[in-house]
Amino acid sequence: MATCGEAGEGCKKAGMPTWVPPRPLGEGGLTEMMDRMYPLKVFNSLTRTKTRFVPKDSNRVLWYMCGPTVYAPSHMGHARTYLHFDILRRVMTDFFGYDVSLCMNITDIDDKIITRANEGGQNYRELAAHFEEDYMQDMALLGVRAPTVVTRVSEFIPEVVEYIQGIIDNGYAYESNGSVYFNVQSFEGKKGHAYAKLLPEGVGNGELMAEGEGALSLGAGDKRSSGDFALWKRSREGEPSWPSPWGDGRPGWHIECSVMASATFEGMGDGTMDIHSGGVDLKFPHHDNEMAQAEAKYDCCQWVNYFLHTGHLHIKGFKMSKSLKNFITIKQALQENSPRQIRLLFLLHKYNTPMDYGDDAMSGALAAERTFSEFFHNVKAALRRTTARDPARTKEPELALMSSLSDAKKEVKKCLCDDVDTPGAMGALQELVKNVNKYIEAKERAGEPIVADCVRGAAEYVTKIFKVFGLASPGPALGFSQVGDAGVGGDASGEGGEASREAILGPVLDVLSEFRDKVRGCGRAGDTKGVLAACDHVREELLPGVGVRLEDKGDQAVWKLEDPAVLARERQQREQEQLRRLEAKAETKRKAAEKEARKKIPASEYFRGLKGEDGKALYTQFDDNGVPTHDAAGEPIVKDKKVKKEWEAQNKLYNNALAKAKK
Ligand SMILES: [Zn+2]
Known part of the structure; x- marks a missing residue:
């Protein structure tokens, strides 16, 4: 590393600090240049x-x-x-x-x-x-x-x-x-x-x-x-x-x-x-x-x-x-065997060394297929579980994982440069997979979320090399080509197959597995009510989120596909309606309680306790029976028919309640 102030061959314009051009070639000179070019x-x-x-x-x-x-x-x-x-x-x-x-x-x-x-x-x-x-x-x-x-x-x-x-x-x-x-x-x-x-x-x-x-x-x-x-x-x-x-x-x-x-x-x-x-x-x-x-x-x-x-x-x-x-x-x-398994067998053998096609050799290819399939499944599951609430900060385990990815990249390149040594490259990928699996397992054991970007980076790299090897189709999906197709990266076929399957099924499968977890938990605890609550929850909360309307028809439910936004609006309307009903109910209850309380007040006291919306007394002076004579402002009440009538009604209400209570 050049020390500051070292002029070297750097260019210096008047008033500008020295800039030293990077020197890509080390001691190797021409050989190193040839290595880079070819x-x-x-x-x-x-x-x-x-x-x-x-x-x-x-x-x-x-x-x-x-x-x-x-x-x-x-x-x-x-x-x-x-x-x-x-x-x-x-x-x-x-x-x-x-x-x-x-x-x-x-x-x-x-x-x-x-x-x-x-x-x-x-x-x-x-x-x-x-x-x-x-x-x-x-x-x-x-x-x-x-x-x-x-x-x-x-x-x-x-x-x-x-x-x-x-x-x-x-x-x-x-x-x-x-x-x-x-x-x-x-x-x-x-x-x-x-x-x-x-x-x-x-x-x-x-x-x-x-x-x-x-x-x-x-x-x-x-x-x-x-x-x-x-x-x-x-x-x-x-x-x-x-x-x-x-x-x-x-x-x-x-x-x-x-x-x-x-x-x-x-x-x-x-x-x-x-x-x-x-x-x-x-x-x-x-x-x-x-x-x-x-x-x-x-x-x-x-x-x-x-x-x-x-x-x-x-x-x-x-x-x-x-x-x-x-x-x-x-x-x-x-x-x-599937085309993918045969291709894996070939990748695990160098193109120009003798190769045996038999059960032993095939079992190695099948084991490799299992290892990589499991890896992609585990990574995808782990990525689905992480959210923006989980920590993204890289610490010691993540740095180790990133360095393992960088080692794998170097090793794969070294192997492919060396007469296209695919078995060596596959070995480097398997080593990377082992390290990612270890990282995920350690996090799971500790009950901590994974740092998604590190894991995704490794899975993307393995997928990238699989695309080169013809094991994965073009497209953004992680892992092998679509399950059930020819199983290899046909250049035209299977484009985005796995991606679309996953895009469609993924959210529904998340709902299914969450529902299953709940039902299973309730089942173990013997909680029948909990099971029914989970059934309601999946219908009302989870399925609408993935655009599915589940309707009970007698003992059977039918599902309908719907725009999730429509279902969300409907749900909001339903909730507002429910809120209104609750408020109305509370209002009725409050009025009933008020009426009940009013029965216990003698007519002589009733008007003294009445208050306006501003919290001030509605009446300021009363006669001997408690009938108001002056309003809130202290002015005499002239037309007193309404007030008199109300006084009589209260008197009747009180006396009736009193008579009832005495019985
Ligand atoms: Zn020829």
Whole structure:
């Protein structure tokens, strides 16, 4: 801290005190500046290290992801890739604020699709369209955001042909017997090119190569070398085909991604990209071939800056495979668990480490769901109980809670910067939840109200991160998305669902729980009258406050919804009416008492006691019988008929009462 009077580099104008500019950078200098500008580090498969993520064009991120080959229902292996990359994309967009454009392809021309369609006597396009819709539906159920751009290979055939021609022209591919193959040997080492950047150890692995080439490939004898791979495949009878300079055929598998990513990103930049992602199984040959093709076409050396891969998925400890019959479709998984529970499971596992989908792993996700649900319920209940009459001043426990929130924020940020470590971030949130729960419990034990703002701040932060993770919908409500919906933060669905439910039900539930407390108390004390009083109280006081008019109809009550203001006015009128009746009753009673008192006064005394409104005597002089002769002012009373008559009436009243009393 600079001491006062220290001039430093501060600017000083005549007559003005010295102002020292803040210095954001410490000893770290450039590294610290880079950390601030580019805080995120990702595990780049191209370096096999965590590297700083620096987008090419300021805040813009161009991202290509290999999509599904649509010939069968999607399974948990797909979820592993697309749900985890959905989480990554949400974190990059909603936490780090990047403007992400995600392009994903749909492989709708493929040997597997052709084989399946032929088996069922179906049109291959129809089969592909059916499973594409099925896939999109599954992703929507899981709350996976739709890509920015979807590309189908069937819509890019002319671009594919042109691209392949470009590779041939550059000398990296050759035609053979109606098919075109990539020439690995002519590419490797030329102009700085490298083949199999991701998995050099995969080169020469016949099994992986064969899988990449597809089951319907023609004789390997057409290739100059076994390591070469197909860019264009001559089609046989009954296989879909398109015209090309090399004869009728169809694209090889890998070429489509190079073409569609390049075409999409040429429209947004120079055809290269920041991120390419996919499942770990695609590293070789698919991803390596994609890069080789694009770098051969452009004669460039780095088509992709960051290659991200999700980890393997095991089912109850075993690798998912057809031979083990342990394939679990997404729809089957959704019968067992909600989308929210599945997403929690994924959040509790890092995107690029092996993950097991089984009972043990699921029980961890279910426990986390319970912890957070309880937390939100407790916080909301505690917030409802506090009023402006409760202390708001923060003392030691509140300061500790605020510091715990600040620690959680730092830790979550640290974890997300560290290759999007969501399990670490979830751990930090759980620690915060534990501290808030402890604070609320301690306050409850001491019978003291909570300081609402501290608790609300913590719950809002957890909700904010849940929105980033896709666990909560947009909107002001605290906690998970609406109960009973898909259970995840669908971007359009469930907007304000929980908020409106709570806004509507909350006040009525407050009435219900207050009523229940009273009835329960009376029940325990055997106080029947108290129960009935509580019934009146809920009808007359509590329900009108929430806009409900409860009317007794015989033994049954009916409720009607009414504007609370109307009910309040009616209640005020009722109270005024009641007050008037009470006053009238009191007046009658007072008059009766006055009359009763008057009976006991002899006529000779009666007029002497009469007083006017000003408290002065009404008459000043009387005759022997007590009949007034002079008024208040001392003037003689001339017309005395009325006074005489009144005297006689009093005399009669007194004598009658006397006679009655003597009997
Ligand atoms: Zn691909």
